Amino acid sequence: xxxxxxxxxxxxxxxLTWVRxxxxxxxxxxxxxxxxxxxxxxxNSSKALYSVHWYRQKHGEVPVFLMILLKGGEQKSHDKxxxxxxxxxxxxxxxxxxxxxxxxxxxxxxxxxx
Numbered sequence: 001x002x003x004x005x006x007x008x009x010x011x012x013x014x015x016l017t018w019v020r021x022x023x024x025x026x027x028x029x030x031x032x033x034x035x036x037x038x039x040x041x042x043x044n045s046s047k048a049l050y051s052v053h054w055y056r057q058k059h060g061e062v063p064v065f066l067m068i069l070l071k072g073g074e075q076k077s078h079d080k081x082x083x084x085x086x087x088x089x090x091x092x093x094x095x096x097x098x099x100x101x102x103x104x105x106x107x108x109x110x111x112x113x114x
Contacts, residue, residue, distance in 0.1 A: 033096075033099045034099075035099060035100060035101060036098050036099065037098075037099055038095065038096060038097055038098065038099065039095075039096045039099060040093055040094070040095055040096075041093065041094040041096075041107055041109075042091060042092070042093050042094075043091065043092040043093070043094070043109035043111065044089075044090060044091045045090045045091070045111050045113065046090070047090070047113040047114070048087075048090060048113060048114040049085070049087065049090050049092070049111055049112070049113060049114070050070075050112045050113060050114045051068055051069065051070050051111070051112040052068070052069045052083070052085050052092035052109060052110070052111055052112075053065070053067075053068045053108075053109070053110035053111070053112075054066040054067050054068075054069075054083050054092075054094055054107065054108070054109060054110075055107070055108040055110070056103075056105045056106070056107050056108070057105050057106045057107075057108065058104065058105040058106075059105070059106075063106075063108060066078050066081065066083070067083055069083055069084070069085035069092060070085075071085065071087070072085055072086060072087020072088065073085065073086070073087065080096070080097040080098055080100075081094065081095065081096055081097070081103070082094075082095040082097065083095070092109065092111075094107060094109075
């Protein structure tokens with residue numbers, strides 16, 4: 001799925017897209033933020049998760065790996081972006097703190113199930 005990214009006068013827009021054949025529940029599909037606002041992107045699965053991979057792709061560029069979470073309860077960060085992995089809920093969340101224009105892009109959640 002190809003997504004068009006627009007940055008409008010300091011407003012961030014990104015869309016969430018999924019990789020892998022498994023179709024986790026996604027949310028939200030798209031978010032528009034003002035700089036400095038926080039956001040959460042969730043990656044949910046109906047199957048037990050082994051690992052969760054997060055990527056960001058800017059328009060016209062290749063996806064960039066952000067982080068991988070391998071076990072429940074794990075939390076990692078990259079700049080002001082934090083990801084958590086809740087094994088019991090079969091969910092990972094990506095938190096964007098004090099968003100910046102550089103956070104604009106398409107965020108991908110790749111999951112590996114057990």
